[in-house]
Amino acid sequence: MGKDGMGSYTVGLDIGGTKILGALLDPAGEVVATVRRPTVHGADGLVTGAAEAVRDVVASGGVEVGVLAGVGLGIPGIVDHRSGTVRHAVNLGVHDDELPLAELLSEQLGGVPVVVENDLNVAAVGAAHVLERTAEPDGPGGDGDAGAHEDLAFLALGTGLASGLVLDGELRRGASGAAGEIGHIPVDPLGPECPCGQRGCLERFASGKALEAAWPARHGRPAPVELFEAARAGDQEAIEVRDRFADAVASAVRLLVLTTDVRHVVLGGGVAQLGAELLDVVQDALREQAKVSAFLGSLRLADRVRLAPTHVPVAAVGAAVLGRRG
Numbered sequence: 130m131g132k133d134g135m136g137s138y139t140v141g142l143d144i145g146g147t148k149i150l151g152a153l154l155d156p157a158g159e160v161v162a163t164v165r166r167p168t169v170h171g172a173d174g175l176v177t178g179a180a181e182a183v184r185d186v187v188a189s190g191g192v193e194v195g196v197l198a199g200v201g202l203g204i205p206g207i208v209d210h211r212s213g214t215v216r217h218a219v220n221l222g223v224h225d226d227e228l229p230l231a232e233l234l235s236e237q238l239g240g241v242p243v244v245v246e247n248d249l250n251v252a253a254v255g256a257a258h259v260l261e262r263t264a265e266p267d268g269p270g271g272d273g274d275a276g277a278h279e280d281l282a283f284l285a286l287g288t289g290l291a292s293g294l295v296l297d298g299e300l301r302r303g304a305s306g307a308a309g310e311i312g313h314i315p316v317d318p319l320g321p322e323c324p325c326g327q328r329g330c331l332e333r334f335a336s337g338k339a340l341e342a343a344w345p346a347r348h349g350r351p352a353p354v355e356l357f358e359a360a361r362a363g364d365q366e367a368i369e370v371r372d373r374f375a376d377a378v379a380s381a382v383r384l385l386v387l388t389t390d391v392r393h394v395v396l397g398g399g400v401a402q403l404g405a406e407l408l409d410v411v412q413d414a415l416r417e418q419a420k421v422s423a424f425l426g427s428l429r430l431a432d433r434v435r436l437a438p439t440h441v442p443v444a445a446v447g448a449a450v451l452g453r454r455g
């Protein structure tokens with residue numbers, strides 16, 4: 130790795146299927162400006178749109194592209210962080226076998242170094258960065274010691290289920306980039322088939338898609354919102370579906386802690402927009418599961434879970450942190 134970029138500004142972009150979120154970090158690592166733009170699909174649009182987002186956020190922060198030590202990008206799909214290439218990012222309209230995104234964007238930005246990472250990894254790095262800076266000395270699991278949050282799993286409850294891991298302050302990608310793909314760990318040999326080819330994968334129980342299948346939206350709002358509302362109103366079936374879902378998410382948390390012993394498991398992704406209501410039922414499920422096992426109880430799983438910060442675009446911040454290390 131080259132220079133660590135300390136003492137310089139960096140920009141991070143979280144590039145999704147519909148929008149680009151950007152953040153400018155100052156030399157102290159504070160978020161000084163953010164930007165939001167629609168994603169332009171296709172290889173050319175992606176590169177040009179990313180360059181414009183960088184210029185926008187830099188201008189909002191009152192600096193110039195020339196002062197940047199680096200730019201980091203978070204992309205959904207298969208990325209090669211070493212070469213800065215993206216493959217088959219279908220929901221960004223990139224069908225090329227291999228798009229040298231880092232190189233193309235760097236050219237448009239006058240040679241500023243660009244790194245590319247997958248979206249879950251940047252979210253994990255961003256959550257670690259933000260939580261560390263907002264450490265509550267008396268918060269759950271927090272001892273007030275610096276760096277305590279640099280050991281966490283970001284559990285994305287989106288359409289699917291997957292996690293990003295920061296262990297001992299370092300992103301854990303794994304030998305083939307599959308570290309944290311816990312959605313495809315089979316938990317029920319007789320369970321439903323999964324598109325991955327296996328049966329009874331955890332994702333079939335603990336994901337936005339699983340929740341929608343169990344409780345389809347009836348009133349045009351997101352299925353998780355309707356389910357939790359019905360459960361709150363006392364609908365017995367909704368309560369059961371909600372609690373089964375919470376149980377499955379709790380199993381994902383338990384799996385992450387038992388394999389990595391991370392201090393924090395941060396709930397993110399679309400379903401986590403439910404906020405405190407989701408956190409409550411997941412923590413309840415973890416406490417319930419721990420009742421039968423003194424061993425599980427001693428791990429204080431419920432205390433390790435928290436919601437992803439919402440006051441900043443966490444994935445964009447993570448991309449900017451990685452941009453420093455480029």
Ligand SMILES: [Zn+2]
Pocket residue numbers: 312313314323324325326327330332
């Ligand atoms: Zn699967």
